[in-house]
Amino acid sequence: MLDIASYDQINPPARLLMGPGPINADPRVLRAMSSQLIGQYDPSMTGYMNEVMVLYRGLFNTANRWTMLIDGTSRAGIEAVLLSAIRPGDKVLVPVFGRFGHLLCEIARRCRAEVHTIEAPWGQVFSADRIEDAIKRIRPRALLTVQGDTSTTMLQPLAELGAICRRYDVLFYSDATASFGGNRLDTDAWGLDAVSAGLQKCLGGPSGSAPVTLSPRFEEQIRRRKCVEQGIRTDTHRDGDDEMIYSNYFDLGMIMDYWGPERLNHHTEATSMLFAARECARLLLQEGLDNAIARHELHGAAMLSGIRGMGLGVFGDIAHKMNNVLGVVIPGGVDGEQVRQLLLNDFAIEIGTSFGPLNGKIWRIGTMGYNARKDCVMQTLAALEAVLNRLGFASPQGAGLQAAWDHYASVAEA
Numbered sequence: 001m002l003d004i005a006s007y008d009q010i011n012p013p014a015r016l017l018m019g020p021g022p023i024n025a026d027p028r029v030l031r032a033m034s035s036q037l038i039g040q041y042d043p044s045m046t047g048y049m050n051e052v053m054v055l056y057r058g059l060f061n062t063a064n065r066w067t068m069l070i071d072g073t074s075r076a077g078i079e080a081v082l083l084s085a086i087r088p089g090d091k092v093l094v095p096v097f098g099r100f101g102h103l104l105c106e107i108a109r110r111c112r113a114e115v116h117t118i119e120a121p122w123g124q125v126f127s128a129d130r131i132e133d134a135i136k137r138i139r140p141r142a143l144l145t146v147q148g149d150t151s152t153t154m155l156q157p158l159a160e161l162g163a164i165c166r167r168y169d170v171l172f173y174s175d176a177t178a179s180f181g182g183n184r185l186d187t188d189a190w191g192l193d194a195v196s197a198g199l200q201k202c203l204g205g206p207s208g209s210a211p212v213t214l215s216p217r218f219e220e221q222i223r224r225r226k227c228v229e230q231g232i233r234t235d236t237h238r239d240g241d242d243e244m245i246y247s248n249y250f251d252l253g254m255i256m257d258y259w260g261p262e263r264l265n266h267h268t269e270a271t272s273m274l275f276a277a278r279e280c281a282r283l284l285l286q287e288g289l290d291n292a293i294a295r296h297e298l299h300g301a302a303m304l305s306g307i308r309g310m311g312l313g314v315f316g317d318i319a320h321k322m323n324n325v326l327g328v329v330i331p332g333g334v335d336g337e338q339v340r341q342l343l344l345n346d347f348a349i350e351i352g353t354s355f356g357p358l359n360g361k362i363w364r365i366g367t368m369g370y371n372a373r374k375d376c377v378m379q380t381l382a383a384l385e386a387v388l389n390r391l392g393f394a395s396p397q398g399a400g401l402q403a404a405w406d407h408y409a410s411v412a413e414a
């Protein structure tokens with residue numbers, strides 16, 4: 001029997017979220033979300049939608065007209081892009097260096113793509129040459145990349161790939177969810193045709209909205225499909241069904257017509273999430289995107305110094321690590337899950353576990369968004385040292401904290 005009286009108002013425990021995301025939302029974002037709703041075609045609402053487009057052009061470093069939100073978590077952005085780009089039978093190339101590369105493969109297969117992969121060992125990234133060689137060999141229609149793969153903490157350099165894609169007439173997409181706002185991303189300068197992201201990493205918001213940006217070249221591909229679907233274009237050499245986008249919700253052509261001046265009714269825009277997304281972008285742009293990236297770099301590097309100062313090992317090719325997340329090797333003889341439990345129960349701090357080949361081998365510690373702050377770094381290091389000492393991994397008392405502090409001091413003096 002449902003005893004409704006026993007259900008209290010939602011009141012989650014206070015936590016400091018220092019994992020690979022989600023992280024604590026900026027209180028200003030939470031306040032924006034609690035604003036009252038307005039009608040879908042209220043001029044204030046369409047005004048906010050237009051502002052969101054302008055703000056996200058700033059964050060994506062792009063002049064792309066089609067810069068907007070897909071309602072849903074980051075994965076909704078990925079699906080919208082892939083479903084709208086890929087026709088059944090198209091070849092795509094996915095350089096896989098972690099779990100999210102496998103996700104792109106899986107979604108592309110559901111789009112009936114012919115999926116080709118190249119793989120890098122977890123903890124490493126690809127050279128541009130290796131990707132170009134694969135493009136030459138496979139001649140895919142699209143290159144699907146992950147910029148920052150949180151499963152390994154690595155950041156794939158993208159700057160040179162756009163020119164390569166142009167040379168071979170390949171569409172260039174990246175999932176930037178983990179890296180967006182905390183690491184450089186130059187959509188136009190790097191020749192990206194589509195990028196998707198989310199709010200719950202460096203943007204300091206909750207999950208549930210996926211900002212995307214689409215190049216004019218990408219738009220043209222989508223529009224061509226749409227015309228076929230409506231029976232306007234009949235001169236196609238392809239079967240009409242192959243041109244159809246197999247989703248209504250994620251049909252980017254329809255979503256563009258909803259966000260554009262036509263305002264053709266599609267879904268009901270997730271208003272509270274749009275308020276959150278607008279506030280996330282407003283805060284980052286007021287801080288200055290370069291300053292926000294520098295902040296993630298600073299606190300990420302301080303965490304790295306602290307972890308090393310404690311005598312712990314770090315995972316992967318550190319030169320290619322994202323600014324905002326660090327893989328920490330679980331020392332021998334220590335139960336990684338017990339450490340996470342003690343951190344959560346006695347310090348209310350959450351750090352991340354790992355998947356697949358890294359399961360049980362590393363923790364992932366984030367310094368991102370609202371939690372890319374000195375006090376969060378210091379609290380986490382202090383708690384981790386205490387827990388590890390209690391479980392028998394002795395590090396000199398306070399060594400991690402002092403190393404992080406030294407890092408902050410050295411940067412302040414520089």
Ligand SMILES: *Cc1c(COP(=O)(O)O)cnc(C)c1O
Pocket residue numbers: 021073074075076100146148149150151175176177178198207208
């Ligand atoms: C965290 C993350 C996501 C998250 O997707 P959700 O649908 O928001 O859970 C997607 N891609 C990457 C690379 C991520 O790091």
